[in-house]
Amino acid sequence: MARNKVTVVGAGNVGATAAQRIAEAGLADVVLIDIVEGLPQGKGLDLAESAPVIPHDARIIGTNDYADTSGSDVVVITSGIARKPGMSRDDLLSTNAGIVRSVVQAIVQHSPDCILVIVTNPLDAMCHVALEASGFPRERVIGMAGVLDSARFRTFIAMELGVSVEDTHAFVLGGHGDTMVPLPRYSTVAGIPITELMTPERVQALVERTASGGAEIVALLKTGSAYYAPAAAAFEMVEAILQDRKRVLPCAAYLTGEYGVDGLYVGVPIVLGARGMERVIEIELTAEEQAAFQKSAAAVRELVEAMAAIASAAG
Numbered sequence: 305m306a307r308n309k310v311t312v313v314g315a316g317n318v319g320a321t322a323a324q325r326i327a328e329a330g331l332a333d334v335v336l337i338d339i340v341e342g343l344p345q346g347k348g349l350d351l352a353e354s355a356p357v358i359p360h361d362a363r364i365i366g367t368n369d370y371a372d373t374s375g376s377d378v379v380v381i382t383s384g385i386a387r388k389p390g391m392s393r394d395d396l397l398s399t400n401a402g403i404v405r406s407v408v409q410a411i412v413q414h415s416p417d418c419i420l421v422i423v424t425n426p427l428d429a430m431c432h433v434a435l436e437a438s439g440f441p442r443e444r445v446i447g448m449a450g451v452l453d454s455a456r457f458r459t460f461i462a463m464e465l466g467v468s469v470e471d472t473h474a475f476v477l478g479g480h481g482d483t484m485v486p487l488p489r490y491s492t493v494a495g496i497p498i499t500e501l502m503t504p505e506r507v508q509a510l511v512e513r514t515a516s517g518g519a520e521i522v523a524l525l526k527t528g529s530a531y532y533a534p535a536a537a538a539f540e541m542v543e544a545i546l547q548d549r550k551r552v553l554p555c556a557a558y559l560t561g562e563y564g565v566d567g568l569y570v571g572v573p574i575v576l577g578a579r580g581m582e583r584v585i586e587i588e589l590t591a592e593e594q595a596a597f598q599k600s601a602a603a604v605r606e607l608v609e610a611m612a613a614i615a616s617a618a619g
């Protein structure tokens with residue numbers, strides 16, 4: 305049986321690291337594609353040359369030609385630019401929306417049945433662009449954010465309590481970034497809610513550190529942003545899909561009434577398997593959690609509306 309095929313669009317930090325993880329796990333053959341000539345070819349060849357040492361048999365190539373991506377089962381979109389000094393949020397929004405739109409259009413021509421995993425920021429808004437540009441059903445356009453946010457929360461919980469990360473589980477809802485909504489009462493260590501293991505002040509401190517987890521890394525790196533954990537999170541989603549694992553993971557999903565939200569990508573727990581997003585898992589929220597969730601959804605709606613306004617102004 306042929307190995308699955310995964311294309312990673314964007315051979316930058318997140319894309320190349322995700323490609324490495326996928327190939328080294330033997331999960332799929334990988335095509336790394338980027339707009340910059342030579343970059344994906346160089347990284348692809350370098351990764352291929354590490355295969356005998358790892359060892360693994362996955363084929364990995366780099367290219368600038370979308371024909372090479374044809375027949376991909378899953379496509380991870382990481383292409384975009386980072387915000388540069390002097391660039392407004394709207395500039396970034398419209399530049400990355402243009403990039404994501406054009407790459408998704410090229411991808412679907414060659415892989416009409418693929419599942420899209422979106423990584424490019426601003427995440428929730430880019431999911432909207434990809435859904436529209438692909439014409440795919442919502443089940444096949446899913447955003448990566450919650451897995452990363454909850455991995456950060458789990459890391460901080462494990463550090464705080466001196467326990468294995470394996471025994472920590474975290475539950476986060478909402479948009480990616482500042483308005484993310486971690487749910488401490490559903491975040492557990494071996495099934496015990498963390499609210500029983502630490503003071504409300506410490507829980508709050510970890511929640512705040514998680515919400516600004518991306519900024520903490522940017523401040524340390526100074527140039528560039530996090531990529532090891534984001535790539536690991538994208539890998540986990542790709543694996544859940546290709547191995548039909550029915551993992552329950554927090555992902556950006558297009559809601560059609562769930563959690564009282566209609567027509568918007570927001571982070572919620574979903575069942576992720578061979579058909580992509582197979583189901584949204586809905587839970588009862590307290591009034592306070594519901595308010596935080598609605599605030600997060602409103603922030604996503606604001607971005608989507610800003611994007612529409614920029615697009616119509618551009619004619």
Ligand SMILES: NC(=O)c1ccc[n+]([C@@H]2O[C@H](COP(=O)([O-])OP(=O)(O)OC[C@H]3O[C@@H](n4cnc5c(N)ncnc54)[C@H](O)[C@@H]3O)[C@@H](O)[C@H]2O)c1
Binds near residue numbers: 318339407425531
């Ligand atoms: N969702 C998340 O939780 C999360 C986490 C980390 C990073 N990100 C986002 O992922 C994206 C990638 O981050 P990175 O650190 O890898 O950035 P990076 O700058 O290292 O890589 C981006 C790559 O995209 C390529 N690119 C630009 N335009 C392209 C086009 N039209 N077609 C193909 N490739 C194109 C660039 O050449 C570059 O190699 C950013 O938008 C970042 O904000 C999201």
